[in-house]
Structure formats: C-alpha cells, structure tokens
Amino acid sequence: MAEIKKIKPSLPKGTRDFLPEEVAKRNYIFDTIKKVFRKYGFQQIDTPAFERLETLTGKYGEEGDRLLFKILNSGDYLKDAPEAELQSKNSAAITKHISEKVLRYDLTVPLARYVVQHQSDLTFPFKRFHIAPVWRADRPQKGRYQEFYQCDADIIGSTSLLNEVELTLIYAEVFRVLGIPVYIDLSSRKFLYGFAKLCGAENNFIEFTTIIDKEDKIGSARVKEELNTLTAGTGDKYIDLLPLMYMTEENYEERFENIISKFKVIDSQDGIDGLTEIQIVLEAILKYKYPSDRISFTPTLARGLGYYSGIIWEVVLNKPQILEDFNKEIEMGSLGGGGRYDNLTEMFGGRDMSGVGISFGIERIYDVMEELKLFPAELGETTKVLFVHFDDASEAYAFEALQKVRAADIASEIYPGRRKLDKQMNYANDKKIPFVVVIGGDEMASGKLSFKNMASGEQQKLNIEEIIEKLRS
Amino acid sequence: MAEIKKIKPSLPKGTRDFLPEEVAKRNYIFDTIKKVFRKYGFQQIDTPAFERLETLTGKYGEEGDRLLFKILNSGDYLKDAPEAELQSKNSAAITKHISEKVLRYDLTVPLARYVVQHQSDLTFPFKRFHIAPVWRADRPQKGRYQEFYQCDADIIGSTSLLNEVELTLIYAEVFRVLGIPVYIDLSSRKFLYGFAKLCGAENNFIEFTTIIDKEDKIGSARVKEELNTLTAGTGDKYIDLLPLMYMTEENYEERFENIISKFKVIDSQDGIDGLTEIQIVLEAILKYKYPSDRISFTPTLARGLGYYSGIIWEVVLNKPQILEDFNKEIEMGSLGGGGRYDNLTEMFGGRDMSGVGISFGIERIYDVMEELKLFPAELGETTKVLFVHFDDASEAYAFEALQKVRAADIASEIYPGRRKLDKQMNYANDKKIPFVVVIGGDEMASGKLSFKNMASGEQQKLNIEEIIEKLRS
Numbered sequence: 001m002a003e004i005k006k007i008k009p010s011l012p013k014g015t016r017d018f019l020p021e022e023v024a025k026r027n028y029i030f031d032t033i034k035k036v037f038r039k040y041g042f043q044q045i046d047t048p049a050f051e052r053l054e055t056l057t058g059k060y061g062e063e064g065d066r067l068l069f070k071i072l073n074s075g076d077y078l079k080d081a082p083e084a085e086l087q088s089k090n091s092a093a094i095t096k097h098i099s100e101k102v103l104r105y106d107l108t109v110p111l112a113r114y115v116v117q118h119q120s121d122l123t124f125p126f127k128r129f130h131i132a133p134v135w136r137a138d139r140p141q142k143g144r145y146q147e148f149y150q151c152d153a154d155i156i157g158s159t160s161l162l163n164e165v166e167l168t169l170i171y172a173e174v175f176r177v178l179g180i181p182v183y184i185d186l187s188s189r190k191f192l193y194g195f196a197k198l199c200g201a202e203n204n205f206i207e208f209t210t211i212i213d214k215e216d217k218i219g220s221a222r223v224k225e226e227l228n229t230l231t232a233g234t235g236d237k238y239i240d241l242l243p244l245m246y247m248t249e250e251n252y253e254e255r256f257e258n259i260i261s262k263f264k265v266i267d268s269q270d271g272i273d274g275l276t277e278i279q280i281v282l283e284a285i286l287k288y289k290y291p292s293d294r295i296s297f298t299p300t301l302a303r304g305l306g307y308y309s310g311i312i313w314e315v316v317l318n319k320p321q322i323l324e325d326f327n328k329e330i331e332m333g334s335l336g337g338g339g340r341y342d343n344l345t346e347m348f349g350g351r352d353m354s355g356v357g358i359s360f361g362i363e364r365i366y367d368v369m370e371e372l373k374l375f376p377a378e379l380g381e382t383t384k385v386l387f388v389h390f391d392d393a394s395e396a397y398a399f400e401a402l403q404k405v406r407a408a409d410i411a412s413e414i415y416p417g418r419r420k421l422d423k424q425m426n427y428a429n430d431k432k433i434p435f436v437v438v439i440g441g442d443e444m445a446s447g448k449l450s451f452k453n454m455a456s457g458e459q460q461k462l463n464i465e466e467i468i469e470k471l472r473s
Numbered sequence: 474m475a476e477i478k479k480i481k482p483s484l485p486k487g488t489r490d491f492l493p494e495e496v497a498k499r500n501y502i503f504d505t506i507k508k509v510f511r512k513y514g515f516q517q518i519d520t521p522a523f524e525r526l527e528t529l530t531g532k533y534g535e536e537g538d539r540l541l542f543k544i545l546n547s548g549d550y551l552k553d554a555p556e557a558e559l560q561s562k563n564s565a566a567i568t569k570h571i572s573e574k575v576l577r578y579d580l581t582v583p584l585a586r587y588v589v590q591h592q593s594d595l596t597f598p599f600k601r602f603h604i605a606p607v608w609r610a611d612r613p614q615k616g617r618y619q620e621f622y623q624c625d626a627d628i629i630g631s632t633s634l635l636n637e638v639e640l641t642l643i644y645a646e647v648f649r650v651l652g653i654p655v656y657i658d659l660s661s662r663k664f665l666y667g668f669a670k671l672c673g674a675e676n677n678f679i680e681f682t683t684i685i686d687k688e689d690k691i692g693s694a695r696v697k698e699e700l701n702t703l704t705a706g707t708g709d710k711y712i713d714l715l716p717l718m719y720m721t722e723e724n725y726e727e728r729f730e731n732i733i734s735k736f737k738v739i740d741s742q743d744g745i746d747g748l749t750e751i752q753i754v755l756e757a758i759l760k761y762k763y764p765s766d767r768i769s770f771t772p773t774l775a776r777g778l779g780y781y782s783g784i785i786w787e788v789v790l791n792k793p794q795i796l797e798d799f800n801k802e803i804e805m806g807s808l809g810g811g812g813r814y815d816n817l818t819e820m821f822g823g824r825d826m827s828g829v830g831i832s833f834g835i836e837r838i839y840d841v842m843e844e845l846k847l848f849p850a851e852l853g854e855t856t857k858v859l860f861v862h863f864d865d866a867s868e869a870y871a872f873e874a875l876q877k878v879r880a881a882d883i884a885s886e887i888y889p890g891r892r893k894l895d896k897q898m899n900y901a902n903d904k905k906i907p908f909v910v911v912i913g914g915d916e917m918a919s920g921k922l923s924f925k926n927m928a929s930g931e932q933q934k935l936n937i938e939e940i941i942e943k944l945r946s
Contacts, residue, residue, distance in 0.1 A: 009590040009821040012525050012574050017587055019594055020516035020601065027517070039879060041856040041886035043493035043904075044500070048620050049522060049576075049606060052485050070545040072572055074610040078562040086559045089551040099545055101485050103522075114490055117482040121492055123903035125889055128493065133522060137547040147521050160890030162872070288876055348482040383514040399635070403761055406512055413514035416598055417633030430596035431516075 014138070014146030024379040026149075029178070029365055030131055033151060036174050037129040040166055042153050045128045047110040049135075050101040057102070059109045059347070067136045069146075070099035103135040107152045108344070108357075115156055116350035124353075125158035131362075143363065154357030156344070161277055164311045164340065165284040167358045171315055171336060172290045179374045180365065181321040182335060185298035185314040188278050189339070192302055194263045194271015199227060200234035209302035212239075216300065238262065253279075277311060294318055310340030313358055317368065326372050335368065336360045378434075384471050385435040387414040388424040394439045401437070401449065401464045408468050428454055437467060487613030488620045497852040499622075502651070502838055503604055506624060509647050510602040513639055515626050518601045520583040522608075523574045530575070532582045532820065540609045542619075543572035576608040580625045581817070581830075588629055589823035597826075598631035604835075616836065627830030629817070634750055637784045637813065638757040640831045644788055644809060645763045652847045653838065654794035655808060658771035658787040661751050662812070665775055667736045667744015672700060673707035682775035685712075689773065711735065726752075750784060767791055783813030786831055790841065799845050808834045808841065851907075857944050858908040860887040861897040871912045874922065874937045881941050901927055910940060 011017065018026065034044070050071055057065055078086070081097040104110055107130045115126060131151045138144060153170065155163045168184065175182045192209055193202070201208040211226045218226075220239070227235030241259055256279055263271035278297045286292050301314050315336035322328055338358030345353050369375055385405060387398040398414050405412040413433070415424040421438070428436050438450040448461040451470065462470065484490065491499065507517070523544055530538055551559070554570040577583055580603045588599060604624045613619060626643065628636045641657065648655045665682055666675070674681040684699045691699075693712070700708030714732055729752055736744035751770045759765050774787050788809035795801055811831030818826050842848055858878060860871040871887050878885040886906070888897040894911070901909050911923040921934040924943065935943065 007527055007821060009528070009586040010525065011521060011590075012523055015521035015523065017521070017591065018519040019591065020518055023517045023519055038856075039882065039884045041859075041884065041904075044496045045493055046491040046496055048484060048488035048490070049608070050485055050488065050620075052483065054480055055482070066547070069547075069574075071576070072543040072545050072568065074539070074542075076562075076564045078559075078564040078567060081562070083560075083562075086551075086562070087556075089549075089554070089556075089559070091549045091551040094551060095545065101542075103544070113482040117484075118490065118492065123900060125900075127886075135522070147523075155889070158889045162868070162887065162889040165872075166887075166889075284872075348480060382516075383511075386514075395635070399638075399757075409512065411512045411514065413600075414635065414639075416628065416631045416635040416639075427596060427598075431514075 012146070014140030014144075016145060016147070024382075025369070025375050026362070026366060028375060028379055029362060029369070030151070032177050033174050033360055034129070034131070036170055036177065037153050039173075040127075040153075040170055042127045042129045045114065045130055046132065047104070047107075047114055047130070049133070050103050051110060051113070053096060053100050053102050055113055056105055056109055060105055064105060067138055068105055069103040069135050069137055070095055071101040071103070073098055073100055104132070105136060106134050107132060107150045107359075109347075111152075111154060111156075112344045112350070113348050115353070116345050116348040119350065124156065125163075126156040127153070128156075129153040143367070145363070149362045151360040151362050152338075152357055153359075154355055156355045157353045158356075159354045161280055163356050164277070164281050167338065167356065168281060168285050168295075168313070169288065169290075171313065171358060172285070172295075174360065175315070175335075178365065178369065180335070180368055180372070181318040181325060182294065182315050183318040184295040185301045185316065186278055186281065186295065187297070187299055187301035187312045187314075188274035189308050189310055189312060190270040190274030191278065191299060192274070194266075194268035194274060195238070195299065197266055197268050197271065198238050198262060199236075200231040201227070204230055206306070208235075212300045213302040274310075281311060294321075307341045307344075308339035309342045309354075310356070312339040313337055322372070328372065330368065330371055332364055332368055334361065335364050383411045383413045383431060383433045385410065385412045385437060385467075386424070386428045386431075386433045387412070387437045387439060388421060388428075389415070389439050390421070391418070394441070394444060397444050398437070398439045401439070404464050405468055405471065408472065410468065410471050435471065485619070487611070487618050489618060497855075498842070498848050499835070499839060501848060501852055502835060502842070503624070505650050506647050506833055507602070507604070509643055509650065510626050512646075513600075513626075513643055515600045515602040518587065518603055519605065520577070520580075520587055520603070522606070523576050524583060524586070526569065526573050526575050528586055529578055529582055533578055537578060540611055541578055542576040542608050542610055543568055544574040544576070546571055546573055577605070578609060579607050580605060580623045580832075582820075584625075584627060584629075585817045585823070586821050588826070589818050589821040592823065597629065598636075599629040600626070601629075602626040616840070618836070622835045624833040624835050625830055626832075627828055629828045630826045631829075632827045634753055634784075636829050637750070637754050640811065640829065641754060641758050641768075641786070642761065642763075644786065644831060645758070645768075647833065648788070648808075651838065651842065653808070653841055653845070654791040654798060655767065655788050656791040657768040658774045658789065659751055659754065659768065660770070660772055660774035660785045660787075661747035662781050662783055662785060663743040664747030664751065664772060667739075667741035667747060668711070668772065670739055670741050670744065671711050671735060672709075673704040674700065677703055679779070681708075685773045686775040747783075754784060767794075780814045780817075781812035782815045782827075783829070785812040786810055795845070801845065803841065803844055805837055805841055806834070808837050810834075856884045856886045856904060856906045858883065858885045858910060858940070859897070859901045859904075859906045860885070860910045860912060861894060861901075862888070862912050863894070864891070867912045867914070867917060870917050871910070874910070874912070877937050878941055878944065881945065883941065883944050908944065 056068055077098045081094055085093040129152060131149060133147050134150050135147050138146060140146060171184055196202050196205050196208045207230055211223055215223050224236040224239055227239060256275055260272055260275055282297060285295060301312060314334050316334050317330055317332050322330060336359060340356040342354050343352055344355045387402050389395040389398045402412055402414050415427055434454055436452045436454060438452060443449045447463050449464060449467060450459055451462045451467050452459045529541055550571045554567055558566040602625060604622065606620050607623050608620050611617060611619060644657055669675050669678050669681045680703055684696055684703065688696050697709040697712055700712060729748055733745055733748055755770060758768060774785060787807050789807050790803055790805050795803060809831060813829040815827050816825055817828045860875050862868040862871045875885055875887050888900055907927055909925045909927060911925060916922045920936050922937060922940060923932055924935045924940050925932045
C-alpha cells in the first residue's frame with residue numbers, strides 16, 4: 001500500500017451495506033424461513049455467484065439478457081475480439097468475445113442446471129431451498145436494487161398434488177411465525193386454459209390472461225369490454241363466473257360443480273383438472289385450520305410467467321386485517337409467489353421433470369416488518385452483559401468474571417481499554433446491551449458486583465454466580 | 474423461453490456447486506464460528522458483492538489488480554471507449570472505460586470503506602464479523618477456487634491489548650468446539666523491528682523478515698548464512714535467541730527478560746513493547762487454561778502482509794497431536810491468521826483508527842474436518858421421520874398424522890405421490906432419514922402405526938403421540 005490515493009467512500013448505485021442491526025433483522029427473517037423449510041424436509045443448496053454466459057443467456061427474454069451483469073475476461077481480453085466490431089464500437093457484438101461469465105440473475109435457471117448436472121447425486125423427489133443474492137442491471141429506484149436476495153423452495157421430480165398442499169402450508173406457517181397478516185391467492189394455469197376456451201379465447205391465451213390479470217386495476221366492466229374485443233363478442237359470456245369464486249363460501253362446492261359442468265360441455269380436461277386441483281388444495285388447507293378468509297381461488301391471478309403449467313400462488317398483504325390489527329394502510333407488492341412448471345430441466349438436456357416451487361420476497365417482507373414493528377425487541381444477536389471497570393486491577397478482575405459468564409454460554413463483553421465510566425455506559429446503550437456489571441474497589445473487596453439493568457436503571461449487588469443466574473432467566 | 478438451445482450443464486472453472494450434505498457441513502462450521510463471535514460481542518455486517526473500481530484498485534498490489542474480476546458496464550459500454558486504444562487492442566488501458574465495478578476481493582478493504590462511510594452509525598470500538606464469498610481470477614487448482622468464503626472478525630478503534638487476548642481466546646474456543654487440534658503461533662511486528670535492529674538489519678526490514686520467515690523451510694543454518702550476507706556479518710549474532718522462545722517453558726520469563734535487556738541496550742522501544750505485549754497475551758491465555766503446549770511465541774512467524782503493526786497470529790494444525798489422536802498425517806496450510814494494523818481507514822480519508830482482526834480459513838477447515846471425520850453424524854438439517862403409505866386413504870391418514878408431528882416442531886416429511894414401498898424406503902435411506910412411519914390398513918384400523926428405526930431395523934407399533942415422544946428424545 002505504498003501510494004494510496006484517498007477517495008471518498010461510496011457504493012455502486014443500487015447496492016447496499018447492511019449495518020449490524022439490519023443484518024440481525026435480515027437473519028431473523030432468513031432463520032425463520034429456513035427453520036420452516038427444514039421442518040418440511042427441504043435441504044439447502046448453493047451455487048456460484050456467476051455462471052457461464054451461455055447458461056443464462058436467452059433464458060430470461062431479451063430484457064433479461066440486457067439486465068445480466070457480464071464479467072470481463074481476465075488478462076488480455078481484447079486479443080481475440082473481432083477488429084471490425086471493435087472499430088464500429090458494436091458493444092452488443094463484442095460482449096461474447098470479452099465475457100464468458102455472468103452474475104446469477106435468479107435461482108431458478110441455476111437450479112435447472114444443478115439438477116441436470118448432479119442428477120446422480122440427488123435424491124428425487126428433490127426438495128431443495130436456496131437463499132442467495134442475485135444481481136440485475138436494473139435502473140435502481142426506491143425498493144429496487146441491483147443486488148437483492150431471493151429465497152426459493154422447490155420440489156423437482158414429483159407430480160403429486162401433495163406438494164402444492166405442503167408449499168401452501170409453508171407459506172401459511174412462515175407468515176404466521178413472522179406475524180405478517182397475508183392473503184394467499186391461488187390460481188391455476190390449467191383452469192385458465194379451460195376458461196379461455198370457454199370464452200372463445202383459446203387461440204389468444206396470453207392476451208386473455210393479460211386482460212383478466214388486470215381485473216383488480218381496471219375493473220370488471222373494462223375486462224368484459226376488452227374480452228369482447230379479443231373474442232369478437234363471445235368473451236364476456238362466462239366472465240361473471242369468476243368473481244363468484246373469490247372467496248371460499250359455504251356453497252363453493254356448487255359453484256365449482258357449475259363451472260366443471262361447463263368445462264365438460266366444451267370437453268376441456270385442462271379446465272376440469274385445474275379446478276379439481278384447486279379444490280383439493282383449498283380443502284386440505286382449510287382442514288388444517290388455515291383461516292378460510294385468508295386464502296381463495298383467485299382466477300384473475302394469471303401471472304405473467306409463461307412457464308407455469310399448474311397451480312399458481314401469490315401472497316399479498318391482508319390489508320383489511322392490517323387496518324384492523326395495526327390501524328395502518330400499507331401499499332406493497334406481493335410478498336411471495338410461485339407455481340408448478342414443466343420441463344424446467346429440458347433446456348439443459350435433462351429428462352422431463354415436473355417441478356413446483358415458491359419464493360419469498362425477502363426485501364418486501366423486511367419493509368413490512370419494519371413498518372408493522374414486527375421484529376422482536378431482542379434479536380438474539382446482542383451481547384447480554386457488558387463489564388465496565390476503572391483501572392488495571394478492576395479490568396483484570398472483570399476479565400476473570402467475564403470468563404465465567406462466557407463459560408455459561410452467555411454473550412458478554414468487557415469494555416476494551418481505559419475510558420470514563422459514562423463512555424463505557426454509552427457503549428452499552430449504543431449496542432443495546434441490556435445489563436452492565438460495574439467493577440470497582442468495593443466490588444473487588446466484597447465480591448458483590450454492581451449489576452445494572454440498563455432499561456429500568458435498577459442496580460443490585462450480586463456475586464458472579466447470582467449474576468449468571470439472572471442472565472440465564 | 475420460446476427457442477431453447479440445449480446446452481450441456483457446466484460451471485465456470487474454479488467455481489463449485491454445493492450438494493445438500495456439503496451445505497449442511499459448511500453451515501455447521503459457519504454456525505459454530507458465528508456463535509462464538511456473538512458470544513464475544515461481535516456483530517455481523519454485510520457489504521455488496523461488488524464495489525466501485527476505484528475502491529478496490531491499487532489496494533492489493535499489481536498482482537491483486539490483475540486478479541480482480543471486473544464487471545462490464547451495462548448498455549452500449551464501448552460508446553465512450555477511446556478509439557485509439559480499441560484499435561490497438563490495449564486491454565489494460567480500455568478496462569477503466571468499460572468497467573466501473575469489480576467483485577469483492579477480500580473483506581478487509583470493504584471493511585475500511587464501510588467504517589469510514591458509516592462512521593456516525595457505528596459504535597466504537599466497532600466489533601464486527603463478516604462471513605461472505607470473495608472472488609479472485611486466480612488460476613484454479615486443487616483446493617484453490619475463484620469463489621471462496623472469507624470469515625473475519627475485527628475490532629476497530631481500540632488499541633487495548635485486551636482485544637488481542639479476546640481474539641486469541643476466540644481462536645482457542647472455535648477450534649476446541651470444532652474438535653480440530655491446532656497450534657497457535659504468535660508473533661509481533663514490533664518485536665521484529667527491535668530484533669532486526671539488534672541484528673543490524675533495521676534498514677533491510679522486509680528482507681530480514683523474509684529470511685527468518687523461511688526458517689521452518691530452510692533451517693537455521695541457512696537462515697544464519699542469509700542474515701550474515703544481508704547484514705555484512707552481524708546478522709547471526711543474536712539469532713540463536715529465537716528458537717529458545719518457541720515453547721512456553723518454565724523459565725520463559727528469564728528468557729524474555731534476557732532479550733528485553735538487549736533491546737534496552739540498543740534503545741528499541743518497539744522491541745520492548747512487542748515482547749511485553751506477547752508476554753501479556755500469552756500469560757492471559759495460559760491463565761484461562763489454554764494448553765501451554767498448543768501456543769507459543771514464534772518469532773520466526775513474520776508473515777508477508779506488510780500492513781500488520783503489532784501482534785500477528787497464525788493457526789496451524791497441531792500435527793503431533795493429530796498423529797497421536799487420529800493416527801493420521803495431514804499436510805495443510807494455515808487454518809487462520811490475523812494481526813493488528815494501523816491506519817486501515819486512512820485510504821478512505823477516515824481518522825486514524827487502529828484495528829486488529831483474525832480470519833478463519835473456511836475451505837481448509839472443511840477439508841480437515843472431512844479428513845478427520847469431525848462432522849457430527851446428525852447435522853440437524855435432516856428430516857427426522859418420513860411417513861410412507863400405499864393408497865389415497867393411507868396417504869390422507871399419514872398426512873394428518875404428519876401435521877401433529879410438525880406441530881411438535883419436528884422436521885418430518887410424507888413421501889409425495891404413489892410409489893412402491895421399497896422406493897419410498899430408498900428415499901428415506903438416501904436422505905439419511907433415521908425413522909419411517911409405515912401406514913397401511915392395519916395401522917389405520919388400530920391407530921397403532923409401524924415405527925421403524927432405519928439404522929437398527931427395529932420396528933414398533935406405536936400411536937402418534939408415542940411416536941412424537943420417541944422423536945423428541
């Protein structure tokens with residue numbers, strides 16, 4: 001470090017440092033989710049931060065390709081770049097000659113690669129979770145970062161609907177433990193195929209889903225209009241059936257039967273299967289005491305992701321409940337989503353395997369928990385007690401006492417070095433350390449140490465064994 | 474995903490996927506270390522995977538600059554690149570025009586940036602730990618990766634020697650909990666300054682340390698020779714003092730005094746301070762029952778890192794002990810290292826702050842633990858019990874029983890879908906699930922479920938409450 005140019009410290013746009021308190025809170029979310037994943041038999045995996053260019057290119061559409069962070073090759077990277085394109089400054093054409101690695105864009109394509117590559121080492125059905133940062137060269141804005149965490153659980157290689165039930169239960173359990181009132185929207189790609197056919201839009205499926213997905217934004221009148229335009233007049237014939245199924249009402253069985261009978265008329269097996277699947281999952285969930293007013297079949301949830309082929313989830317805040325319980329109104333996008341997909345592994349030459357998975361929107365969950373003050377006051381990452389002292393002798397005495405506290409596996413510290421008592425107390429306050437042991441001459445003589453509760457200000461004289469007892473309880 | 478080109482799945486060279494079992498083992502190491510860090514009052518932080526080019530450039534020497542992974546700017550990145558250098562394919566000159574971000578190379582320079590940038594939000598002395606991947610464009614080889622984890626604990630803003638004592642205790646505790654027999658080498662940059670002066674090499678300090686650092690490789694005779702060459706004959710006069718201090722022997726106080734008296738003659742305050750510091754740290758550690766044959770003042774440990782200014786650590790395997798306890802010989806570089814450094818934050822314009830830190834070599838620790846079979850048989854990440862079934866009715870019954878087990882917070886699974894019993898049993902075996910509950914017609918009729926211990930093969934008929942009791946114990 002011979003010649004150091006002083007520079008003002010700053011971060012690349014769209015990235016963040018995390019302060020200790022923020023890390024503790026993020027860990028609380030991660031640990032809660034991990035614990036539930038493990039309880040349901042999911043195992044954690046990890047993959048490298050960067051993948052080969054050809055592994056990720058073309059997997060996320062044109063827009064996605066643009067948002068991939070490319071890593072410059074090492075050494076004399078321009079050596080083999082075509083001269084004509086260098087001279088014409090054709091960035092797009094040059095990239096593949098000077099970059100062979102890209103940062104991970106999501107956890108799904110790496111999962112597909114991983115499953116095919118390690119097929120013989122994995123146990124199928126393969127239940128894995130993966131919590132890791134991903135990177136996207138998106139224009140940074142409030143709440144959107146170039147580096148952010150994804151948190152996914154997937155089951156690969158099983159078509160059983162039991163997986164859908166389990167994943168729904170995971171959503172319910174995680175948000176219950178975190179204390180976030182949510183609403184789970186369920187839909188089904190298969191049902192939507194059937195319904196599109198019913199409406200005469202089977203040949204315009206993508207447009208059809210785009211229209212009904214907007215229902216909560218544009219209202220049902222506009223949806224009818226647009227559907228009629230799309231289908232030349234037949235589109236709105238059945239659309240009134242949809243809102244009926246929003247809630248799991250007393251007579252929902254009848255209503256399901258009504259639609260299924262219509263699917264039978266037009267011979268849509270997709271429609272029949274889709275609706276039956278929804279019914280099975282909903283019934284299983286309600287049986288296990290998930291409140292029926294916090295989950296529904298929401299057929300207008302059509303989600304843009306084209307690769308879903310079965311059940312689709314979206315988890316959103318339960319706004320009425322938040323208003324009631326917290327007296328707050330919060331605007332926030334979905335906190336989770338997922339679905340069943342087929343042929344995930346096909347792109348890497350893997351055999352045909354069905355997969356189903358859910359993900360948690362960590363960054364939004366964090367924001368909601370901050371807003372609703374849901375983080376526990378003590379996050380288990382903080383020192384329980386600080387020893388303070390006045391001179392070499394009391395420091396040595398304190399240090400010895402500290403070893404006993406640590407031997408009891410209690411997180412504890414001694415203030416390092418000689419500072420005035422109020423400075424040492426400030427240290428405890430700043431780090432939110434709840435107890436302080438003050439050691440001076442009197443304490444050393446009597447063995448009765450001053451044990452101070454920083455919140456109440458209460459102070460007691462206790463010996464070290466009594467202090468350990470207090471800290472344990 | 475309209476047109477998918479099938480490609481053979483593979484990883485960039487020098488990177489790794491982690492299978493579930495590997496992640497569980499790595500988590501065991503991380504969690505053990507984190508627990509100790511927290512017990513000593515260290516708080517976790519995080520920083521982005523990439524930093525601004527100018528933040529890292531020039532901080533790791535020329536070699537380091539070469540090994541930084543640069544990220545290509547987004548969009549039309551060639552637009553502003555100088556044409557002359559593009560035409561002459563001057564890679565080195567072009568880089569700064571097409572890349573403004575680089576992947577993190579270590580956790581130390583980001584720490585310096587972080588401390589200066591967030592100074593007003595941090596509590597000093599700032600005790601932080603950071604466990605995260607770093608990336609280096611090194612030539613991959615056995616045991617050396619382009620992506621690997623670093624694991625650092627540092628204290629910034631305190632010159633108290635108590636910090637050195639605490640960090641040494643952390644080393645001792647972590648390796649004791651992991652079960653790895655290690656030897657802690659302590660040295661001191663200040664002592665080495667004094668000793669160099671004693672040997673007449675004060676103006677050739679770097680060369681001096683390089684020579685004595687090689688002592689374990691080239692032997693003391695060669696060291697003497699090289700020192701004599703370096704100092705024109707005076708260098709070997711005191712070198713015989715060094716080996717005397719390798720072990721903490723009965724009369725080590727006398728020996729320390731002997732050298733200190735020599736430092737007094739040549740008026741080397743550095744030498745006196747350095748040796749006194751070593752003595753204080755050693756005595757504190759030995760007082761807290763760290764075995765005296767597993768730590769020593771090893772003055773020939775001079776470590777290349779020029780920025781250390783005080784105590785230096787290196788943790789290596791204790792080979793004699795491994796031979797005795799495990800009947801094995803293992804060749805392995807150091808498992809940890811660290812030291813005190815001054816002016817870490819200076820490069821970012823921060824006020825003068827002394828720091829001291831240690832790091833753990835996660836990848837090598839992993840390899841040693843594999844070699845010595847030190848990972849616990851059950852890593853707490855495995856499902857405890859699997860429910861297997863034969864048909865829809867027994868699946869439904871099993872699923873209901875499963876909910877009770879999960880309500881008791883026991884990690885448990887049901888085999889999803891209809892497979893033959895032996896296939897379901899294989900799933901339990903492959904995932905190392907220790908217990909299986911088999912549910913068929915008899916079990917449903919009697920409520921007595923077949924509870925099988927997969928290791929012993931033992932099978933019992935128990936109701937679900939009894940099974941939960943068994944699984945809990």
